[in-house]
Amino acid sequence: MKTSEEIKAxxxxxxNILKFVIDPEVxxxxxxxxxxxxxxxxxxxxxxxxxxxxxPACPIGDAIVLNVQEAIKNKFPDFEVDVNLVFDPPWSPDxxxxxxxxxxxx
Amino acid sequence: xxxxxxxxxxxxxxxxxxFIFASISFFVVVVLMLLSASxxxxxxxxxxxxxxxxxxxxxxxxxxxxxxxxxxxxxxxETALYSEKLAKVTFWTFGIAVVMMVYTFWNxxxxxxxxxxxxxxxxxxxxxxxxxxxxTRRATKKTFLSNFITFATYxxxxxALIALIIALNxxxxxxxxxxxxxxxxxxxxGMAGWFLLLxxxxxxxxxxxxxxxxxxNENKLKYAFYFVNAGLFLLESDxxxxxxxxxxxxxxxxxxxxxxxxxxxxxESYKKRLxxxxxxxxxxxxxxxxxxxxxxxxxxxxSISGLNFDQKIYWRIIMLYGFSxxxxxxxxxxxxxxxxxxxxxxxxxxxxxFVGKTKTPLPKDLYSEKIADIQLYSYIASIPFLLGGILxxxxxxxxxGAALLxxxxxxxxxxxxxxxxxxxxxxTKL
Numbered sequence: 001m002k003t004s005e006e007i008k009a010x011x012x013x014x015x016n017i018l019k020f021v022i023d024p025e026v027x028x029x030x031x032x033x034x035x036x037x038x039x040x041x042x043x044x045x046x047x048x049x050x051x052x053x054x055x056p057a058c059p060i061g062d063a064i065v066l067n068v069q070e071a072i073k074n075k076f077p078d079f080e081v082d083v084n085l086v087f088d089p090p091w092s093p094d095x096x097x098x099x100x101x102x103x104x105x106x
Numbered sequence: 107x108x109x110x111x112x113x114x115x116x117x118x119x120x121x122x123x124x125f126i127f128a129s130i131s132f133f134v135v136v137v138l139m140l141l142s143a144s145x146x147x148x149x150x151x152x153x154x155x156x157x158x159x160x161x162x163x164x165x166x167x168x169x170x171x172x173x174x175x176x177x178x179x180x181x182x183x184e185t186a187l188y189s190e191k192l193a194k195v196t197f198w199t200f201g202i203a204v205v206m207m208v209y210t211f212w213n214x215x216x217x218x219x220x221x222x223x224x225x226x227x228x229x230x231x232x233x234x235x236x237x238x239x240x241x242t243r244r245a246t247k248k249t250f251l252s253n254f255i256t257f258a259t260y261x262x263x264x265x266a267l268i269a270l271i272i273a274l275n276x277x278x279x280x281x282x283x284x285x286x287x288x289x290x291x292x293x294x295x296g297m298a299g300w301f302l303l304l305x306x307x308x309x310x311x312x313x314x315x316x317x318x319x320x321x322x323n324e325n326k327l328k329y330a331f332y333f334v335n336a337g338l339f340l341l342e343s344d345x346x347x348x349x350x351x352x353x354x355x356x357x358x359x360x361x362x363x364x365x366x367x368x369x370x371x372x373x374e375s376y377k378k379r380l381x382x383x384x385x386x387x388x389x390x391x392x393x394x395x396x397x398x399x400x401x402x403x404x405x406x407x408x409s410i411s412g413l414n415f416d417q418k419i420y421w422r423i424i425m426l427y428g429f430s431x432x433x434x435x436x437x438x439x440x441x442x443x444x445x446x447x448x449x450x451x452x453x454x455x456x457x458x459x460f461v462g463k464t465k466t467p468l469p470k471d472l473y474s475e476k477i478a479d480i481q482l483y484s485y486i487a488s489i490p491f492l493l494g495g496i497l498x499x500x501x502x503x504x505x506x507g508a509a510l511l512x513x514x515x516x517x518x519x520x521x522x523x524x525x526x527x528x529x530x531x532x533x534t535k536l
Contacts, residue, residue, distance in 0.1 A: 024468045055315045057181040070462020105382040
């Protein structure tokens with residue numbers, strides 16, 4: 001079992017990995033878009049991700065979710081990635097980070 | 107994992123052929139247009155014009171909407187399409203029917219072939235209607251937007267029914283009113299009932315999604331829906347029972363009010379958009395939305411009986427009325443939304459299994475942005491020539507516009523085929 005510092009360090013690494021997952025429509029990474037609600041590492045081999053999509057109707061939603069799983073597994077091949085897709089609270093533009101706003105040209 | 111639109115997405119084999127047929131149809135439409143410039147400066151009920159109109163609204167517009175709708179059904183209704191097999195049979199039946207119908211009109215075979223091509227079209231459209239209604243019945247989610255799709259499909263069925271009655275009348279001559287009256291009913295059901303409602307319903311989902319705009323006032327869409335349906339119902343009833351009363355402009359204004367509420371919804375989405383830079387797809391869409399105003403204005407002007415236009419001027423207003431709906435509203439929205447649908451469908455097929463494992467191209471990398479840009483510019487450049495050509499009755503001006511539109515059609519086809527036949531850039535490396 002990992003210490004709480006080690007858990008935090010891995011969670012932080014995962015947040016960084018997710019910064020490379022792009023929403024193909026807006027071409028901004030899903031972290032700065034505010035689509036990732038929660039990253040939780042259990043200290044063993046499971047990572048829980050709680051995320052949303054900018055719209056439930058997103059035509060490539062499952063590709064984004066798959067991308068999240070594969071991107072994490074690339075770095076941590078032994079990990080199990082559990083993605084929980086939620087629409088409550090619904091995503092809103094207020095969730096976009098300052099960096100995301102720059103990328104969106106706001 | 108729940109709630110994903112792609113869980114119920116149809117196989118690409120159902121959707122993609124519609125896009126191929128439609129883009130070729132658009133090219134054929136513009137070639138036929140170049141061959142018949144004189145038809146666009148005269149009377150509107152003319153064989154070549156009817157051939158071009160039906161090639162455009164059925165072969166191009168309706169065909170691509172069928173494909174897009176099969177893809178959109180899971181998004182809007184959160185259910186899979188009722189039958190993919192039926193969708194494939196519908197595609198072939200409808201494709202043959204459209205070719206037959208265009209041939210019939212072009213060669214002036216009203217009393218012989220028309221009844222067969224109209225019957226085949228009717229059968230194809232009924233199969234489509236059945237598939238959509240059966241799909242929506244088992245929908246797990248019904249929003250107000252789904253009413254647009256359902257009602258548009260019913261109006262399409264009625265449009266096909268009136269067309270069949272007109273075609274049968276050519277052979278058996280049983281109607282007691284002029285066929286032009288039924289033609290008006292048929293055309294308006296098709297334009298306002300099928301295309302307008304369908305586009306409104308689809309665009310109300312897609313425009314805020316692609317512009318990334320939130321907290322929209324959905325009431326505007328409700329008003330749009332009720333005004334268009336009520337206006338159209340009263341317009342059709344007026345023609346059927348009163349054969350065209352002085353109230354026609356009022357029904358036109360009601361449809362116009364519906365369009366106003368829809369425009370207001372799009373404007374709100376545009377103002378609240380998070381994505382500031384519009385791509386080619388959205389620029390085409392915005393042109394189409396702006397061009398919804400022109401036919402409303404022309405339609406109301408043409409329906410005011412007291413204005414007593416010179417016959418030539420009246421014909422030109424009517425010509426421009428129909429032309430602007432088909433070639434500025436429907437065409438522009440399709441040219442744009444093609445770039446927002448087919449690249450995603452093909453991208454999912456080619457790259458879904460590679461995402462996260464290796465670097466994949468983006469959906470927009472599947473087509474040439476340069477070609478898409480020139481397509482947009484040639485399209486915009488064609489508009490004043492086509493408008494001016496019809497208004498001034500000048501064949502040369504119209505032909506310049508048609509030539510520019512031909513460039514648009516060629517470039518559009520190049521990109522559609524580039525997307526459809528895209529070869530994965532990853533498979534060879536693995």
